[in-house]
Amino acid sequence: MTDFDRSKFEDVMKRLARHYNRKQSETDFAAWVRTYFHGLRKWEIDDVIHGAERIIETQRRFPLVAEWHELIRLAKRDLAPCPVNARQMTVSELAEHARAQALGYEDEPCNCVDCVRAHVDHLALRFVPCDDEVAFNPHTNRLMAVGYWLHGEGLGRWYAQHRSVYAQVRALGLKPERVFVRDETPEYEGA
Numbered sequence: 001m002t003d004f005d006r007s008k009f010e011d012v013m014k015r016l017a018r019h020y021n022r023k024q025s026e027t028d029f030a031a032w033v034r035t036y037f038h039g040l041r042k043w044e045i046d047d048v049i050h051g052a053e054r055i056i057e058t059q060r061r062f063p064l065v066a067e068w069h070e071l072i073r074l075a076k077r078d079l080a081p082c083p084v085n086a087r088q089m090t091v092s093e094l095a096e097h098a099r100a101q102a103l104g105y106e107d108e109p110c111n112c113v114d115c116v117r118a119h120v121d122h123l124a125l126r127f128v129p130c131d132d133e134v135a136f137n138p139h140t141n142r143l144m145a146v147g148y149w150l151h152g153e154g155l156g157r158w159y160a161q162h163r164s165v166y167a168q169v170r171a172l173g174l175k176p177e178r179v180f181v182r183d184e185t186p187e188y189e190g191a
Ligand SMILES: [Zn+2]
Pocket: 110, 111, 112, 113, 114, 115, 116, 151, 152
């Protein structure tokens, strides 16, 4: 919720107060609204309203902030809330991430115009993280770099870089797998 949701939130609290027959002075009510608003502000106003409906359906008394949280969480089927400073991954991004992960971030060679022109149409496609675009994955409860499949020249560059790093690593007598962890897991802990 943002400050723009305050009046809507106050309406929700008034409705609950009526339902549970809570009588208090205007000053007390205002303080009470502030406390609950602050406690619940990580949720969207629609989630809070939906949670209030669940409260009325299921609770005998006015809930604590923690109980309200729990009802919202259940209503969202345990999906984690998106942090305020991040956007949520779209349904198609989530599906593509899941597919890429299942494939080991590698797909069949592609013969699109770009891949043919860059002479990479015999090489496996690679799914890579886009570091400057991070979004929240509600299934894993983590911020992830939004990934995409490389094609054409980008794919060619990836293989060239891969070969060069691989050669350097071998020259140092290290195990290449350790270096490519970043490529294998296009996700990282967010802020
Ligand atoms: Zn292609």
